[in-house]
Amino acid sequence: MIYEEYSIVQKAIHGDPESYNHLALMYNTYFYKVAFLYLKNEQDALDVVQESIYQGFVKIRSLRRPEYFVTWMNKIVINNALKFIKKKSCFEPYEEQVGQSSSQGITLDEKIDLYCALKKLKRKERDAIVLKYFYDKPIAEIALILKTPENSVKTILRRAKEHLRKILKEDYFEY
Numbered sequence: 001m002i003y004e005e006y007s008i009v010q011k012a013i014h015g016d017p018e019s020y021n022h023l024a025l026m027y028n029t030y031f032y033k034v035a036f037l038y039l040k041n042e043q044d045a046l047d048v049v050q051e052s053i054y055q056g057f058v059k060i061r062s063l064r065r066p067e068y069f070v071t072w073m074n075k076i077v078i079n080n081a082l083k084f085i086k087k088k089s090c091f092e093p094y095e096e097q098v099g100q101s102s103s104q105g106i107t108l109d110e111k112i113d114l115y116c117a118l119k120k121l122k123r124k125e126r127d128a129i130v131l132k133y134f135y136d137k138p139i140a141e142i143a144l145i146l147k148t149p150e151n152s153v154k155t156i157l158r159r160a161k162e163h164l165r166k167i168l169k170e171d172y173f174e175y
Contacts, residue, residue: 009066020060024053027070031077037134038081048084052077071144078127078145117167124148125160132157 005026011019031052035045056073063072118126124146131137131145139157143150 005069006066009063009069012060012069013063013066015061017057020057023069024056027073028053030070031073034074034077034135035081037130038078039084044084044088045081048077048080052080055080068144071141075145082123113168117164120167121160121163124156125163128153128156129160129164 005023008019008022012023028049031049032045035048035052036042039045039048052073055076059076063069118129121129127146128142131142132139137145139150139153142148143153146153146156148156
């Protein structure tokens with residue numbers, strides 16, 4: 001985090017709403033991408049981001065280390081996305097969910113297989129894989145988000161990749 005951003009976060013922590021608004025605008029697209037990855041629906045992702053930004057504003061004074069603002073907000077977005085998923089009683093068919101994402105070079109069938117395989121992983125494994133390989137987060141940041149030691153994150157990632165390999169090799173999924 002550069003000094004200017006650090007200074008803006010400091011001001012927001014000390015109650016400056018304009019500084020927090022600036023941060024929200026600066027990272028809004030990133031938070032949307034995180035929410036969309038979990039929800040696979042544009043409007044739901046926008047709702048989760050809006051709620052998360054509000055919660056961040058209300059709780060900004062509890063942020064102890066300004067350099068971790070994005071990580072802190074990322075955790076709020078992920079938690080709100082997971083809460084939203086739990087509350088939602090019916091889910092879209094996989095074809096609609098996967099058809100909305102825009103990965104290059106991957107067929108629709110491969111996307112469906114990948115999402116089905118990810119869904120079969122444990123929550124921590126799925127979150128670690130998504131953060132590492134969809135968002136290129138470093139191990140240290142994943143450890144902060146998951147509230148897990150770095151070595152444990154490495155183990156979780158290794159096991160998750162093994163599980164994904166096994167699931168994807170089986171070549172059958174229960175739809």
